[in-house]
Amino acid sequence: MPEARDRLSRAEHPIATYRPRLRSITLGENAGRGDTVFFVLEDEPELARGSGTPFRWRDTMMTGIHGTVGVAAASAGATRRGRGVHRRGIPGSPGIRQGQNVGQENISPTVGRGRGGRGSVLPYWYPRTPLRDITSVVRAIERRSRLREGEGLQTGSPILQDQQVHYPFLSTPGAPLEHITCMISPKPTIGTSRCSASIGKVPKLLLDITNKDEDSGCSTPQKMLLNSIDTVEKVVMEELRKLKRTPSARKAEREKKPTAMAIIIDSQFQYLFFPICIILVVGILSFIKKSANSKKNIPLPPSPAALPVIGHLHLLSSTLHISFKNLSSKYGPFMLIRAGATASYVVSNGAIAKEVFKTHDIKFAARPEFGSSDYQIYKDTLFSTLDYGKYWIFLKKICMMEILSTQQINRFADTRREEMIDLLRIFVKKAEEGEGCDAGVEFMAMTNNLISRMTMSTRCSTNVDETSEIREVAKGITRISGLLSLGEAFTLLKRYDVFGAGRKVKALLLRFNALMDRIISKHEMEIRGGKREKDMMDILLRISEDKTSDVKLTKAGIKGLFLDLFLGGTDTTSVALQWALAELLNHPEALKKLQGEIDKIVGLNRLVEESDVPNLPYLHAVIKETLRLHPSLPLVFRKCREDCKINGFPIAKNSRVVVNLYAINRDPNAWENAAEFVPERFLINTINAIGHDDPEDMKGQNFSYVPFGGGRRGCPGAGLATSVLHVTLAGVIQCFDWKIKGADKVNMEEGAGFSAAMVHPLVCYPILRVNPSVIAI
Numbered sequence: 040m041p042e043a044r045d046r047l048s049r050a051e052h053p054i055a056t057y058r059p060r061l062r063s064i065t066l067g068e069n070a071g072r073g074d075t076v077f078f079v080l081e082d083e084p085e086l087a088r089g090s091g092t093p094f095r096w097r098d099t100m101m102t103g104i105h106g107t108v109g110v111a112a113a114s115a116g117a118t119r120r121g122r123g124v125h126r127r128g129i130p131g132s133p134g135i136r137q138g139q140n141v142g143q144e145n146i147s148p149t150v151g152r153g154r155g156g157r158g159s160v161l162p163y164w165y166p167r168t169p170l171r172d173i174t175s176v177v178r179a180i181e182r183r184s185r186l187r188e189g190e191g192l193q194t195g196s197p198i199l200q201d202q203q204v205h206y207p208f209l210s211t212p213g214a215p216l217e218h219i220t221c222m223i224s225p226k227p228t229i230g231t232s233r234c235s236a237s238i239g240k241v242p243k244l245l246l247d248i249t250n251k252d253e254d255s256g257c258s259t260p261q262k263m264l265l266n267s268i269d270t271v272e273k274v275v276m277e278e279l280r281k282l283k284r285t286p287s288a289r290k291a292e293r294e295k296k297p298t299a300m301a302i303i304i305d306s307q308f309q310y311l312f313f314p315i316c317i318i319l320v321v322g323i324l325s326f327i328k329k330s331a332n333s334k335k336n337i338p339l340p341p342s343p344a345a346l347p348v349i350g351h352l353h354l355l356s357s358t359l360h361i362s363f364k365n366l367s368s369k370y371g372p373f374m375l376i377r378a379g380a381t382a383s384y385v386v387s388n389g390a391i392a393k394e395v396f397k398t399h400d401i402k403f404a405a406r407p408e409f410g411s412s413d414y415q416i417y418k419d420t421l422f423s424t425l426d427y428g429k430y431w432i433f434l435k436k437i438c439m440m441e442i443l444s445t446q447q448i449n450r451f452a453d454t455r456r457e458e459m460i461d462l463l464r465i466f467v468k469k470a471e472e473g474e475g476c477d478a479g480v481e482f483m484a485m486t487n488n489l490i491s492r493m494t495m496s497t498r499c500s501t502n503v504d505e506t507s508e509i510r511e512v513a514k515g516i517t518r519i520s521g522l523l524s525l526g527e528a529f530t531l532l533k534r535y536d537v538f539g540a541g542r543k544v545k546a547l548l549l550r551f552n553a554l555m556d557r558i559i560s561k562h563e564m565e566i567r568g569g570k571r572e573k574d575m576m577d578i579l580l581r582i583s584e585d586k587t588s589d590v591k592l593t594k595a596g597i598k599g600l601f602l603d604l605f606l607g608g609t610d611t612t613s614v615a616l617q618w619a620l621a622e623l624l625n626h627p628e629a630l631k632k633l634q635g636e637i638d639k640i641v642g643l644n645r646l647v648e649e650s651d652v653p654n655l656p657y658l659h660a661v662i663k664e665t666l667r668l669h670p671s672l673p674l675v676f677r678k679c680r681e682d683c684k685i686n687g688f689p690i691a692k693n694s695r696v697v698v699n700l701y702a703i704n705r706d707p708n709a710w711e712n713a714a715e716f717v718p719e720r721f722l723i724n725t726i727n728a729i730g731h732d733d734p735e736d737m738k739g740q741n742f743s744y745v746p747f748g749g750g751r752r753g754c755p756g757a758g759l760a761t762s763v764l765h766v767t768l769a770g771v772i773q774c775f776d777w778k779i780k781g782a783d784k785v786n787m788e789e790g791a792g793f794s795a796a797m798v799h800p801l802v803c804y805p806i807l808r809v810n811p812s813v814i815a816i
């Protein structure tokens with residue numbers, strides 16, 4: 040109201056002003072008996088005869104309907120100040136022409152500034168827009184009355200046929216006018232069952248207002264009029280809102296809108312239609328299963344509030360281990376997390392990890408099925424994913440007694456040294472050229488060469504055809520496995536390989552298969568030619584020929600084991616080296632301390648050797664602290680083989696358990712300043728919770744420190760990995776000072792994927808600090 044009321048400056052009674060032009064009309068069935076009376080304002084004859092009415096009908100949507108109608112004395116049933124039904128209902132309708140001021144249709148075109156000036160038929164304070172609405176209503180009433188007189192019956196609104204007014208909330212053009220007519224009619228019209236009898240209260244209200252206006256002398260007439268308009272507006276808008284909710288209005292709205300289904304089917308996303316349906320079905324099934332479980336009163340560990348279908352997926356980021364850790368600080372060290380249809384018990388402290396790795400070791404000695412399994416041509420031979428059973432035990436024995444035994448690792452000490460020297464030479468070259476290098480890339484090349492040489496006596500850099508192809512395959516598999524985890528989340532969805540990741544893995548594995556066939560035949564030929572046993576392939580081929588063994592190692596078995604050695608042994612070790620160097624660069628005092636220790640024990644005149652490593656406790660501490668903060672495989676997946684209890688909660692057979700090594704290694708209840716890089720914590724010369732002097736502490740016997748997992752399925756490559764890590768880092772620190780490229784600190788952001796690598800490449804400058812002749816074989 041402020042605008043209209045601000046305009047009030049002089050008292051003038053509207054009824055007195057317009058009485059000469061008022062004409063009364065009666066409506067409804069009782070027309071003639073004076074039941075419902077309306078006052079209609081007629082055009083002033085001299086203006087009506089002119090080129091246009093002063094009401095500017097031609098400028099509004101009511102163009103061409105001029106004639107008798109003006110304003111009912113009490114402004115029946117319309118809104119004021121331009122907020123009327125027409126304008127609100129029809130954005131951009133032709134009713135308001137461009138350039139025409141909104142809410143000004145009552146102003147005579149002859150009056151420049153309007154408002155009660157000469158030539159205006161309305162007092163200056165009169166509200167501007169309701170006129171059209173009121174007029175259309177009154178015309179409707181008039182036509183209805185005329186029709187009744189002519190036909191005796193009314194079956195619909197005559198206004199519908201000629202006015203074609205569109206309203207946003209009803210699809211039928213003009214329907215609201217019909218409803219307004221109904222509102223104004225004191226009794227429902229015969230034959231129009233659509234209007235409720237209850238909405239006929241508006242006319243009575245209007246009459247009350249009219250009478251009150253005439254009688255009352257308590258306020259200025261302008262205020263009375265505006266108050267009346269307020270009241271009428273409220274009632275009419277309320278009635279319109281009710282009409283909007285009628286079944287017919289809703290039905291019309293529904294017919295107007297396309298369904299979500301139609302949108303999906305018509306759109307470019309139609310290929311997502313079936314996956315979405317499947318996801319929904321899976322979600323519903325898992326929900327039913329969950330509620331069935333809760334009805335059975337099976338106690339469940341704490342769990343965040345889940346969403347239908349996706350469960351807790353919305354709480355998980357691509358760095359899953361960090362999301363789990365954050366959730367565990369809220370929901371405790373043993374929680375239930377659902378990703379789509381897959382539920383996992385997540386373990387985040389050493390005490391519960393001990394139950395999985397030690398107390399119930401054999402019950403958790405299996406791996407859950409992964410999304411990739413259906414596309415895994417090695418699914419029955421891959422050591423790391425095989426179910427616990429006779430064949431897995433047989434392969435584990437081969438790993439621990441033959442290819443990854445301490446004896447075998449020692450046999451390859453020279454190979455490790457050669458590969459380390461090659462790496463250091465690359466850094467010398469960079470130092471001489473003053474160039475920066477991506478240390479991560481160089482570490483990766485080195486571990487690849489090392490594994491290739493140990494497994495099949497070939498190097499990536501010298502045998503481009505074979506080993507670089509293996510490297511490419513291994514990298515591809517690791518990368519795509521991230522995609523597979525989505526199908527994994529929706530267990531049923533993986534069958535459909537929605538994202539095509541399964542097919543890509545299969546293609547890579549077929550490449551690997553062909554490559555391995557070539558390498559195996561080459562080795563077989565060499566063995567037939569009397570070559571002595573040199574590498575892991577020779578060992579495995581010998582075992583495969585063993586007729587006395589009750590389990591046979593097939594060619595497929597050899598390939599599966601090799602794939603595991605490549606997948607498990609390259610990324611993990613190079614990523615750990617990268618983190619170790621990055622932490623040392625961010626902690627120069629630790630770097631200096633390590634250099635001091637190596638200088639003291641080894642000096643600057645010879646290159647550090649594996650035999651020096653036991654005398655370098657700070658080096659051990661640095662590697663341990665690195666693996667504590669950055670375990671290369673931060674999550675360990677296990678499947679429960681028998682019903683059992685963990686942390687007091689019953690765990691059903693086939694349940695999936697995820698041990699979050701990352702969270703355990705950073706548990707603030709087990710570690711002081713858990714997130715800080717403090718290698719000294721491993722130097723304390725007493726048996727403490729961490730067990731520094733416990734030689735088993737890297738083998739998963741101390742369950743607050745589990746970088747290699749634990750129990751039967753713990754990492755079989757831990758011995759090899761630690762040998763490589765110690766001597767390589769020692770050489771890199773002994774021979775060079777390091778500067779970070781372009782910043783004071785290395786960005787330590789952790790990336791997604793199985794091997795928690797650094798997000799940003801570790802680009803740094805080596806500065807030689809030993810005589811280059813030291814770096815020689």
Ligand code: HEM
Binds near residue numbers: 748
């Ligand atoms: C820093 C280096 C490494 C780290 C941090 C690491 C960590 C791990 C972890 C956490 C597991 C899962 C253990 C569990 O389920 O409890 C694992 C499994 C495995 N690792 Fe490693 N690993 C490393 C290096 C290696 C190397 C060098 C090899 C072999 C050349 C290797 C071969 C394997 C294999 C074959 C498995 C599967 C064992 C099974 O399923 O029974 N790893 N590793």
